[in-house]
Amino acid sequence: MLQLDMTGQKAPPPAGLLEGATLLLDFDGTMVELAPRPDAVLVDDRLRRLVTALGDRLDRRIAFISGRDAATLKALLGLDGIAIAGSHGLEILHASGKVDRPVRPASLDTAVKRMRAFADAHPGVLVEDKPLGAALHYRLAPQDEAASNRLAQQLAADTGLALQTGKKMVELRLGSGDKGMAVERLMADPGMVGTIPVFAGDDDTDEPGFLAARRLDGHGVLVGPERQSAARFRLPGVDAVRDWLESELAR
Template sequence: MTQHLPPPAPIDFSGDALFLDFDGTLVELADRPDGVIVGERLIATLHALSDRLNGRLALVSGRDIATLDGFGMAGLAIAGSHGAEWRLADGTVSETARPPGMDDARGRFEQFADTHGGVLFEDKPLGAALHYRMSPEWGQECRALAENLAQAHGFHVQHGHEMVELRRAGVDKGVAIADILKRAPFAGHRPVFLGDDVTDEAGFEQVARSGGHGVLIGTMRATAATFRLPDVSSVNEWLHHSLKGGPED
């Protein structure tokens, strides 16, 4: 495993297309999915960066588009639900249907959360998740339930920071980034993707294949990223510094 990765250079507004994970990258992780704090400075910075990049900024998140819009991200390009849906800044939309069997999984997850203290159920339009950050002793049972339901319905099991999620197989953040890179205004530009979790590795691999690079956020681990920033605060400062002092377009 690489022991050290350097920080990325400031954004090149003439050549880069910027892709950003949300939780753990732009905002600190919270015990509850609805407990994250999205500051006004971050919202303003993201919209200003999108303008400077002529729309070549996209959030790439496990959260659905509607939830991110509610945090102040309406008007930005977003790939939500781990790539199962995306929207460009011009309103172009692509989404998959809710997977068959997801209602059964939702019911089983909700029942599990109701009977295991500290486990939180998160319902999503195209998936379902259990969060066990507040009660990690239930993690193994959460993961086992997810695996059983995945086998029964053909879902993909997505592991994250003390959570497990079921979603449609065949889509991920890398697939979403590849799709968006085929379309204006992203086509023909170098992709840069920032993410913190193992769910972001598919994105790191895709941007590398597309001539760009990934930026790992947080503690060093085995990764396809080639740059690193240590925490959420450093990401916000990097974005703000790029906006105020990065190369002009």
């Protein structure tokens, strides 16, 4: 079993890491800065140009892996021909436009109804309803963190949905997916199989993706402050990730 790296400072990714690679990218906190509301993130022209150029350089071996649903992320990016693993890998939007997605369970509608009642009583708490999950965001109401987590724990117990924590949020979703599964599913694509996965992400939810990349003889790139992680390399933030990818394009 792979172990988390608990020692030493992680180096930045070396030059040439993308040679023969498939590039897998988390979105929030990795390619765009975190925002107070999920719908307030800024996708600028620099990012669109960068993703387009990387797709050309890597022969379309590029994909996003996100907790967001795939349709929402595609709309934010405004780009075609990019594969997206949404909802923590539970759905795959292929570059061709084909979508693989399980059926939404009725228990999720029950959870959303109770989350919305809670948010109505706690100003600043936001509910993000996704096809295969629902999240409570308390970035704008930090005083409600404990209550939000208690509600999510109760809902998980009542509905059988999986509990997933993140940065200033807590989510309920189908329990069969994580970003490790997303990495494995994407790397089984005929255009990506046999290449080296390089996955960049910033959150605890990205750790299964780092582990899956390592199992496939690839690499994880942690984005943000130094911490215990399965990633081999680290970059300090979103701007550093973009700078690194632009430097790889210039090689």
